[in-house]
Amino acid sequence: MRLYVSCDMEGTAGICSWMQCDPSNRYEYPVYRRYMMKEVRAAIDGARSAGANDVVVNDSHWDMRNILWDELPSDVRVISGSRKPNSMTQGLQPGFGGAFFTGYHAAIGVENGVLAHTYTGDSVYNVRMNGLACSEALLNAAMCGYYGIPLLLLTGDSVVCKHINEHMPWVTTVVVKEGIGHYATDSLTPRAAQDLIREGAAQAIRDASKAEIFTFKSPVTMELEMTRIEQADFVELMPGFIRTGGRTLTFEHQDYAMVFRAFVAAYRLASAATPVA
């Protein structure tokens, strides 16, 4: 089975602050970067013990250059670097037997979700697809679904794991920590988390035949609430976006991949809407 791994960082065991996740941090980030990689490695090793073979890892955190090559097996493929049009789901295509999301975190606005956000913490206040409030995990799972690929494994804090199982009960989830508010955690040790992830990944592959495809029904309507009104001013400029309120917009399209890209365009354009000097 070919396996797609999207690895984020905030949901790694022990992580509870942006300093640990920010690549420009010289002290804490290098430590947690290694834990992030070891969790990815654990997921790959577990999957392979249960029969997965070809693995593609898409680095999905921050500038998307967190990979430590010496922590990964030499025969995986890695998608690295920022500004991929499909971002955290770049490289998905028909042919993968399943997807793993490691180190994932809760959606913006979720209580006890450690470092909870949805793509950009400073412009996306809420995003809904066909009325469903979305986390990165849901947005990305639907991209997997678009290509006929089921989500098999998700690792992160208890809140994001519970959330994903509400929508996709077939997903094997590995809870590596409990959030205490936004910036604190009651966590397993990295080594214990890696052991659980290894076992969970093997289980996920063994249960793959029970997994279903998660999709949004076409036409897909995206409702986007921006953090600040000037961000909505900018997003409204893009063809197809309809302003529905001071800080709200909608975008509808038959094709979810187009909606996903419109979402990427929206939060990127919103980042230009800094306050006017």
Add this chain to the structure above:
Amino acid sequence: MNIYISCDMEGVAGVCSWEQVDARSYTPEYFIYQRHMTAEVNAAIEGARSAGATGMLVNDSHGPMRNLLLDELPADVRIMFGNRKPHSMVHGMNATYGGAFFTGYHGAIGDMNAALAHTYTPSVVYNARINGVTCSEATINAGLAGFYGVPVLLVTGDRVSVESVRSQMPWVEGVIVKESIGNYATDSISPEAAQQLIREGAARAIRNAGKAKPYVFKAPIELEIDLSRVEQADFIELIPGFMRTGARSVRFVHDDYPTVFRAFVAAFRMGAVAGNPA
């Protein structure tokens, strides 16, 4: 007759450097030319009114779009002030205007001997074409005025800018206030002489308004943008409706010109955030 005035700054008499038109660096130079810019707008208003124009809307269209010295304008004009207007330099254009004036305008990006030539965002837009026509800001803005049936009546700026507009819209009254020498030098008449010429030109423009035509892009309208850098095209391609036509080129087609115009604004704004990832 109501007149819509879009006033830019690079084409004001004497202007030949970014420092003179940079509202944000607070150089003594800027404050001098800010006054000249306002005086040229006043001259256009006076000339238009001497020939019978009445209501005036002035849309500050330069940089942060709050350059005009409001005390120096007639008390009964309407001012559009501030940045990020969805229709930018022609925001608020509608069918109630009998004509449009473009003052202080400048050449398109890539024009030779056009001081400070650029097209909206010099760091992003390498070339803009609509229906195959290479566009300056004046062309793009005239297209929006034309959509509402409003003809451009007057353009002021350097020789290249004015002649470029007149080659596309021969009915436009052009007032040449300077000859540019490359991108950063100019052989200019004095501000006072420029204001006098603009006053006379504006009056002529109103008197000849009957011969002017709206400048209209025929649907389907095809916008092609060449970008300065490939990563800007990467970002703009994400905007719904844009097609990538080359490493540094994109294309957008729509029947409705305001939609095309806003797509262009979205594109140059999106391009501006495509700097190097750190």
